[in-house]
Structure formats: C-alpha cells, structure tokens
Amino acid sequence: MPIQPKTTPLGELLQRAGLLSPAQLEVVLQDQRWQPDLRIGDILELRGWVKRDAIEFFAEQWPQLATGGRDRPLGYYLQQAGLLDAHQVEALLKEQQQAGLRIGALAVLHGWLSQETLDWFLRSLAPEESASSAFIKRRQVAPNQAQTSSPKPVTESPAKASTEPSLDDISWAG
Structure with a gap:
C-alpha cells in the first residue's frame, strides 16, 4: 500500500495563504465542535469568509500542486x-504590457488580491519568482554600454525593447 503524503489541514492551509485569520479559524473549529456533521469548508462558506471556489481548489487541487x-x-x-476571475486576469495582462509590472503586483495594487496571499502563492508555486521585482525585466542597453568604444550590436531597436517584454519574463504570469 503506497504511503500517503502528509497533508495540511484545510483551515491551516487557508490561514497560511492569507485567506483566513487565526481568529476566524478558531471560530470555525469551535463551530465544527458544535456541529460535527459540517465540514470546515461548509462552515467557511456559510459564514461568507471563503468562497466555494477557493475551498474546492485548496481541498482538491492544491495537494497535487504541492507534490x-x-x-x-x-x-x-x-x-x-x-x-x-477571467475578466480580471485579462485586464491585468493588458495592463501588464503597458505598466511593466507583473500581474500579481497589479492584482495587489487593484485590491483584488492581498500581498500576503500573492507572496504565499509565489513562495509555494514559483519560489524562483518570490524574490523577484514586481517590475518585468526588459532588455535595454545599459548607460555604460552606450559610452564604450566598441559597443556590442543590439538586435532589437531600443523602442521595441522598452515596450515588449521577452516571453520568458512573463511566462509565469498567465
């Protein structure tokens, strides 16, 4: 029989993700003691603290993502x-091209996502991005390169380089 990986309880996972406060988790656990037939996800949804989509994602999809x-x-x-939602992601991707910011940073600026939740997702799913700048890296000629006596050839025009991020710079964003 294969060994099951240790899973984090849903309430703790939602708390780590910044979607549930410690006080809310305590209330939910107390509710569950009074009504043991209700699952934590059901209580969270009934209280309006976490949406059903998030509950299902963390209960069903997250264990596979984590492993x-x-x-x-x-x-x-x-x-x-x-x-x-899909409209927000689409709007963020369009805005990303103009603003030069990653969609996670833009979502936080719009108030659609907390910084705590974004940081947790980045640490968990994209640790290589968790310490990265919110700005998209763009290929530009450094000022000291322009002053050298033998400049290296630039394959893109400076205007194009400043408006189009490379695909590998935003591939994680969506």
Whole structure:
C-alpha cells in the first residue's frame, strides 16, 4: 500500500495563504465542535469568509500542486482558486504590457488580491519568482554600454525593447 503524503489541514492551509485569520479559524473549529456533521469548508462558506471556489481548489487541487509542481502560469491558479476571475486576469495582462509590472503586483495594487496571499502563492508555486521585482525585466542597453568604444550590436531597436517584454519574463504570469 503506497504511503500517503502528509497533508495540511484545510483551515491551516487557508490561514497560511492569507485567506483566513487565526481568529476566524478558531471560530470555525469551535463551530465544527458544535456541529460535527459540517465540514470546515461548509462552515467557511456559510459564514461568507471563503468562497466555494477557493475551498474546492485548496481541498482538491492544491495537494497535487504541492507534490507535483505547477505546469501553468500563476494567473491560472489564482483564477482556479476563485481569487481572480477571467475578466480580471485579462485586464491585468493588458495592463501588464503597458505598466511593466507583473500581474500579481497589479492584482495587489487593484485590491483584488492581498500581498500576503500573492507572496504565499509565489513562495509555494514559483519560489524562483518570490524574490523577484514586481517590475518585468526588459532588455535595454545599459548607460555604460552606450559610452564604450566598441559597443556590442543590439538586435532589437531600443523602442521595441522598452515596450515588449521577452516571453520568458512573463511566462509565469498567465
């Protein structure tokens, strides 16, 4: 019989993700002691503290993501968790091209996602991005390169480089 990986209880997972406060978790656990036939997810939904999409995502999809890794952009998982909807993701991707910010940072600026939740998703699903700047890296000629006597050839025009991020810079974003 295969050994099951240790899973984090749903309430603790939602708390780590910044979707549930310690006080809320305590209330939910107390409610469950009084009504043992209700699951924690049901209580959270009844109280209006966490949406059903997020509960289902963390209860059903997260265990596979935590053990198997991600194969899609971060924006996809934020949408699957019900934290962003399709229109928000689309708007963020458009705004990303103009503002030069990652969609997670833009979602936080719009108030659609807490910084705590974004940080947790990045640490959990994209640790290589968790310490990255909120700004998209763009290919530009450094000022000291322009002053050298033998400048290296630039394959893109400076205007194009400043408006189009490379695909690998935003591939995680959605």
